[in-house]
Amino acid sequence: MPEHRVVVVGAGIGGLCAALRLAGQGMDVTVVDAAERPGGKMRPLQVNGQPVDAGPTVFTMRWVLDELLDELGTSAEQALPPLQPLSVLARHAWRTDGSRLDLHADRTRSAEAIADFASPAEGRRYLAFCDEAQRVYHQLEGPHIRSGRPSFVQMVADLGPRGLATLAGLGPLATLSATLSRRFTDPRLQQLFGRYATYCGAAPGLAPATLMLVAHVEQAGVWAVQGGMAALAQSLAALLQQRGARCASARAAPRSSTPAAACTASGSTTASAWLRTPWSSMATSARSVRCWAARERRCRPQRQPAGARCRR
Numbered sequence: 598m599p600e601h602r603v604v605v606v607g608a609g610i611g612g613l614c615a616a617l618r619l620a621g622q623g624m625d626v627t628v629v630d631a632a633e634r635p636g637g638k639m640r641p642l643q644v645n646g647q648p649v650d651a652g653p654t655v656f657t658m659r660w661v662l663d664e665l666l667d668e669l670g671t672s673a674e675q676a677l678p679p680l681q682p683l684s685v686l687a688r689h690a691w692r693t694d695g696s697r698l699d700l701h702a703d704r705t706r707s708a709e710a711i712a713d714f715a716s717p718a719e720g721r722r723y724l725a726f727c728d729e730a731q732r733v734y735h736q737l738e739g740p741h742i743r744s745g746r747p748s749f750v751q752m753v754a755d756l757g758p759r760g761l762a763t764l765a766g767l768g769p770l771a772t773l774s775a776t777l778s779r780r781f782t783d784p785r786l787q788q789l790f791g792r793y794a795t796y797c798g799a800a801p802g803l804a805p806a807t808l809m810l811v812a813h814v815e816q817a818g819v820w821a822v823q824g825g826m827a828a829l830a831q832s833l834a835a836l837l838q839q840r841g842a843r844c845a846s847a848r849a850a851p852r853s854s855t856p857a858a859a860c861t862a863s864g865s866t867t868a869s870a871w872l873r874t875p876w877s878s879m880a881t882s883a884r885s886v887r888c889w890a891a892r893e894r895r896c897r898p899q900r901q902p903a904g905a906r907c908r909r
């Protein structure tokens with residue numbers, strides 16, 4: 598019987614990976630999500646009957662999953678859908694003037710494409726931008742990206758004089774859009790690289806300039822996932838289940854439904870929480886969740902915000 602029981606709230610890539618790591622360490626893990634399927638932003642929309650990725654479309658920072666899968670004694674080849682490295686990172690089109698621009702894994706090719714698209718000077722500025730994004734990435738990789746519990750104070754200590762100088766070079770508290778307007782004169786390029794802010798739901802005018810590091814992340818490798826990004830989420834959820842973790846969708850109950858004696862991540866405004874249909878791909882999760890609910894019976898269901906954890 599595992600010594601530690603953990604509830605992970607959220608089944609986006611972050612929650613799924615955290616849950617896998619904890620399950621791999623022998624903990625008794627339950628993952629709950631307000632959505633009906635795992636994946637968070639990795640979700641398909643049906644367009645003319647075809648699934649189209651609505652959030653992330655390509656897989657980046659593959660090393661994160663490679664390390665995790667290695668820890669779990671498996672690999673991307675065994676556990677994930679087929680991955681294909683892409684030479685075109687992203688294709689952009691502007692409806693206003695009909696212009697198009699591809700960014701390539703090879704930065705020299707991208708610089709040439711930008712020179713044709715905008716001007717040779719913008720092509721050179723792009724190469725300088727890539728160098729800066731790479732510097733920012735390398736300074737932040739240890740102190741922030743790989744840090745298990747990043748804190749501002751610890752990050753400043755770990756950055757050291759060189760790291761602090763790199764960040765200071767961006768300008769104090771600089772936003773992504775302010776930095777981009779200093780780096781590029783063509784508004785389409787400012788707009789294009791400003792999209793990195795949207796990856797975490799921010800606006801370029803509010804997001805920190807350090808998000809430019811996504812340019813470097815993309816150049817380090819972009820993979821297409823067979824079946825789309827949602828297939829990646831499904832395979833991680835399946836792996837979790839193989840490791841004995843339980844996964845479920847948890848939602849507020851309509852008044853007519855039968856309440857379960859459970860305290861769960863729920864937006865319930867009634868006195869009882871209700872575990873709704875579990876993810877369809879997980880045939881056994883309904884039973885698992887009921888077992889979990891029964892074990893958690895000591896938690897009194899009460900009015901609480903969605904995602905509130907069970908406190909004992």
Ligand SMILES: Cc1cc2nc3c(=O)[nH]c(=O)nc-3n(C[C@H](O)[C@H](O)[C@H](O)COP(=O)(O)OP(=O)(O)OC[C@H]3O[C@@H](n4cnc5c(N)ncnc54)[C@H](O)[C@@H]3O)c2cc1C
Nearest residue numbers: 607609610611630631637638652653654655657796903904
């Ligand atoms: C438009 C767009 C394009 C992107 N493109 C790419 C790309 O091409 N490549 C790439 O690598 N990255 C891309 N990103 C970034 C990537 O999608 C995100 O970094 C990543 O999906 C975030 O994962 P997460 O687990 O942190 O959060 P999320 O995916 O947001 O997952 C959070 C989950 O928690 C659940 N949740 C939250 N609160 C509660 C609660 N209270 N109770 C229960 N459940 C709760 C939510 O339902 C959700 O399922 C893109 C992002 C966007 C928006």
